[in-house]
Amino acid sequence: MTIIESDKAIVNAKAEDIFTFLCDFNNFERLMPDQVSGWESTEDECLFTIQGMAKIGMKISEKIASTEVKIVSTDKSPFRFDLNCIIKDQGDSTCETQMILEADLNPMIQMMVEKPLGNLFSHIVRKLQAIHK
Numbered sequence: 001m002t003i004i005e006s007d008k009a010i011v012n013a014k015a016e017d018i019f020t021f022l023c024d025f026n027n028f029e030r031l032m033p034d035q036v037s038g039w040e041s042t043e044d045e046c047l048f049t050i051q052g053m054a055k056i057g058m059k060i061s062e063k064i065a066s067t068e069v070k071i072v073s074t075d076k077s078p079f080r081f082d083l084n085c086i087i088k089d090q091g092d093s094t095c096e097t098q099m100i101l102e103a104d105l106n107p108m109i110q111m112m113v114e115k116p117l118g119n120l121f122s123h124i125v126r127k128l129q130a131i132h133k
Helices: 015-022 025-031 107-131
Strands: 002-005 009-011 036-041 045-050 055-064 068-073 081-089 095-103
Touching: 002 107, 009 107, 015 025, 015 081, 015 095, 015 107, 025 036, 025 045, 025 107, 095 107
Parallel strands: none
Antiparallel strands: 002 095, 009 095, 036 045, 045 055, 055 068, 068 081, 081 095
16 A cells, blocks of 8 residues: 655644635645646546646545545546545644545556655645645
């Protein structure tokens, strides 16, 4: 099992507000880096291309009130994965966010995607932090 974790980021917003934001893929486009193109989304699903990699399709599979949004890959992705958006209330109108990807990858694919996906998820949590200042 391959586990890829983003950096953790403290966001100046209530956990409930970040949870609501992350429960709608239409909001995710604002979090994406320039290397992402062809963004398509509904509230529950999205499809995009990461430059130099592949098309990625995701859908929300579970919402755990104010603490976690669970996302799974769709058949449009080159490999199966689970992505968990973790939100931890800090009690002072801030929260900590982190993204954790879990996937069964062969060593070749793991070498190719581990760094780019880690960078992508860290960019997303930093951007989430930046837009909620």
